[in-house]
Amino acid sequence: MSINGRAYIAGIFEHPTRKADDKSLAQLHAEVAKGALEDAGLGKQDVDGYFCAGDAPGLGPLSMVDYLGLKVRHVDATDTGGSSYILHVGHAAEAIAAGKCRVALITLAGRPRAMGQATGTQPRNLGMATPDAAFEFPYGPTTANMYAMVAMRHMHEFGTTSEQLAWIKVAASHHAQWNPHAMLKEVVTVEEVVNSPMIADPLHRLDCCVISDGGGAIIVTHPDVAKSLKRPRVKIRGAGEALKHQMGGRIDLTYSGAAWSGPVAFAEAGVKPADIKYASIYDSFTITVLMQIEDLGFCEKGKGGRFVADGNLISGVGKLPFNTDGGGLCNNHPSNRGGLTKVLEAVRQLRGEAHPKVQVKSCDLAVAHGTGGQLGSRHGSATVILERE
């Protein structure tokens, strides 16, 4: 069974907050759910499927369905880190195609900034029962250094430079200047990126995404529901998911799970990377973008550095406009999970509702791709292909 054309994205909402001192985590989930339903023109009573991941408080859907006052006949709390919500779009389409629900709500929210979390440089211990914990936690793996090792190896194998990686941040900042909600609205230069403080060799501070509060929600519906609504219709054409890990000690940092999830999504959609007009690419770090662009097939493996340089990711300038909201590098990264917001900007582009300064002309086909967990050890990858109808 293919999901191609079997479900639509009918509503989206991005929380405007970037620091939520005055709100609870559950409240943020409710506010984004309400916003996305209003965007779609649907009501709470229409929701019969609910999707959330590890950012949801309490016992995931049990706590949230209760708090939101939903009555659902399908739930899915698959957690693959920041890629979860892109994966949820695919799962929601599957559930709708199988008749398990008709209106699916996906929510994400977080307030790491209000909580003062040192997100990128603190080793995270998921508990000593985690099978890898005793063999990794003593060595101080953090988000920053585990992604940095991928960048270091890429530089070694392919001659990629810090200046090339910096272009990814530069492109994001060119887009963020038009987003009134973006945390970092100032346009930066390659020199500013490579001269910013070193966090984890070879990643500088400006190679890293922001730490922000906020959240977002997505409404995925049956085609009949989408066609009854007044909003521009965004069809789900294909989805792919993959988990890449250490493979028993045969570690290869030169590719990501996008090399597996991407081809599945493109095949289901029946399109090629060259057909894509806009790409939302998870940007926890500049290296994350570079790896995913190569692995999704936008350029040859190892040539990502040259591909992203000279403004090639800037809307109106380059061949592959990406993250026109400023992405995680400049706009927001709610709950340290950037997958959901990738879908939001792809939908805006397809609806023609991106900021006029960054709106891609005739944008009829887009990809949203995410990486969750650690690029350098084990991560989830999710790809969706979306089309304006």
Place this chain on the structure above:
Amino acid sequence: MMAIAQDRKIPAPEPNPETQAFWDAAARGQLLFKRCTACGELHYYPRAICPFCFSDKTEWTPASGKGKIYSYSVLRRGAPVPYAIAYVTLAEGVTMLTNIVDCDLDKIRIGQDVRLVFKPTDGGPPVAMFAPV
């Protein structure tokens, strides 16, 4: 500029019934990995069931202690002292997460030959780290 690796407080690993032999060996200064006698593959981190063929015929195998740096990164912000995380490929072929120690952190390079050293942890068995040869 020199950036000599400094001692840092290393969290204690918690042995469990599946991994006790590994940590007992570490306390004797020996690094072990697993070899599957059914399919012949080596793996790390060690498991009771082979992640390649699912056989339960896995046996502990001592590492020579020689390796090469596959990748590394020095974390320079947010930690009490800078330290180098790394993947080291053992001479036997498996690659493991570790730290590079007893060296100038600014001189670490991919492909560098390293040798096994054990470092004490905060109340647990010592852990395997590597120093440039």
